Amino acid sequence: MLKILSERFRQGNRTSAFPRVEPVLSKRFRGLPQIDASRCQNGCQSCADDCPTRAIELKEGAPVLDLGRCLFCSNCVCPHDIIKFSNDYRLAVRKRKNLFLGREELPLAESLDDKLKKLFGRSLKLRVVSAGGCNACEADCNVLGVPTYDLGRFGIQIVASPRHADGLLMTGPVTRNMQAALLDTYAALPEPKLVIASGACAIAGGPFCDSPETNSGVGELLPVDLYVPGCPPHPYTLLDGLLRLLGKR
């Protein structure tokens, strides 16, 4: 017992001051891309050509980047520095169309409407289902439960049964073999219910966007309330999205 207490003292308090204090991420972390279209060379397609998931389309001579498909691999960075990846981890949005990043700023997720906020704002229980996720999204979702992030202090909890849940947090492109189980889980959630798509696979299929064995994300099957981009999303990206959804940021 004494050993446990002294170790507890030595390990100290590990919970981050987020959201009061912004987290310090690795300098090399690739977050929200910044697009400076003014320097775009006429007729150059290199960013679109180099994107492995075809996330970039040129519209009116400037790239539009679909953050839903983006793997944040930075293959699109060209010698003219048109697309740069910033350190900004805040990426979650409410609508699929909001993920198309061009000249305008990314419209970060708005909170739920008053009625839902009243229901879920102080207590949101989530059921997590992986439907073809590679265990990176799952791991960085699981990590929200550790003392560093301490999801519980925001009234959010991951629960074991869909019957106890207010929302479905799902990862993976939805493999053919998991489709029925995912839909069954969703059906078992009591109304009203939320769907959160976490990671590039869940939004648009990610690296498996062309696979005949998977869907291209959950959007084809269920109404999605929150999209969290990334491959995988940083835990702070997911946490920020959840807090925005509940109107806590």
Add this chain to the structure above:
Amino acid sequence: MSLSMQLKNNSSLPLNDIHPLPVEEFASRLLHSVADGLRVSAYFARPRQEGQFDLICLLANDNSGKLQLLQTRISECFPSLAAQCPQLQLFEREVAEQFGLQPVGHPWLKPVRFERNWREEEAPAPLAGDFSAYRVEGEEIHEVAVGPVHAGVIEPGHFRFQCHGEEVKHLEISLGFQHRGLEKLLCGGPHKLSLKQIEAAAGDTSIGHACAYCRNLETLAGVQAPERAEALRSLALELERLANHVGDVGALSGDTGFLPTASYCGSIRGNILNLTAELCGSRFGRGLLIPGGVNFDLNPDECRKLLERLTVIEHEVNGALALFYDSPSVLARMDGVGILSAEIATELGLVGMAARASGLHRDLRLTHPGPADGDFIEMVRQKRGDVHSRALLRRREIAASFAMVRQLLQKLPDGDLRVALGPLQPNRLAVAMVEGWRGELVHVVVTDGRGKFDRYKLVDPSFHNWNGLAMALRGQQISDFPLCNKSFNLSYCGFDL
């Protein structure tokens, strides 16, 4: 009489040099080699013209460091050797499922991942989880079915426990829910997405799988990644091992109900992932590797800062682990639970950590070393094969990995980060094997006449080891399952591909 082909890790052969053996000779040589102590690292079919298939078997000799390649040509069926050589049973089922070929005499031909036959793309897809399970019967026997959706934040899989009271007589594991068609997507590659898909083969082993993939491409292009790049790859590989092992001890701690270490390790694991992010911006090492080398470098100042952080982390890990391994209640919970004997582990062809915990001499870093494994000298092994052995093995490997990371950061070799990669040589077979944190990652690639992937075979350690978990649970209480499962911590998507 044609000879079976010998090759080494990270090398290739022209397809013309591989002589197909008559089926009977293929079988007898395979069985002989296994009897001589070799083990099956990969076994797969490759379609040829007109309904013909090459059946290729890669055997690893852990004593000589050599690999043996056997090949035969088959059409609709081939003799099953699973009854004599149990480590083949899953491979044969996989061949049967992927191409609709019949392993004649297979003791129990169940689906592997409910995959559509590659030859009949229009055929109706099989229904996942629908299979005839091995059943224990009797008046007092009951069956507990779990999954595919589990209680925690975890990948899907279906488990059926055949129990007599609390005692598990047999555990039937049915996977495939995560199947994304990876091997098929790689055909005709390398595509722009191939490396990204490999990084997601098993997302907690991104570095390991990417390493094997890149080395295969380098072999086929006739180049070697610079020494500095290989050192950075090794660094990332050891960080991956550290993060996962520390996380696993935390998870074991959680399942023994010992929460202090569970909390500390959960946080510390994240700190280790953040070191990988310091190197390449991604906590899972996404984007670090590229065929020909690596994309990111560390300057001396960054190395120094990482070393400082590593020292703090090591100190915290040691404290958290000491608490765990000193607690009598923890040790009592793990001791003697989920024993996997060395005999069964050998028969099933277990690899990696789980094999070493049962006393087997299996660590590719020593037996089939890669370019930067030269300094790795000590294989950590345990004897008993219970949960405690697998936990203790992690503790010792954590200490070894800390030492390796420190050594690498202190003296990164000078040189370039990458070399240019030319076209891949056509009509060759290349092998790359990497000791990932779970165990042996095997990538075998066969190129076609244009130097594109004709067949890309991946074997994740989980492919061998899931059966080990099923056997370890026999005779245990059903409530021991979470603990046993965590002690193996196998990948679902690595198996499902």
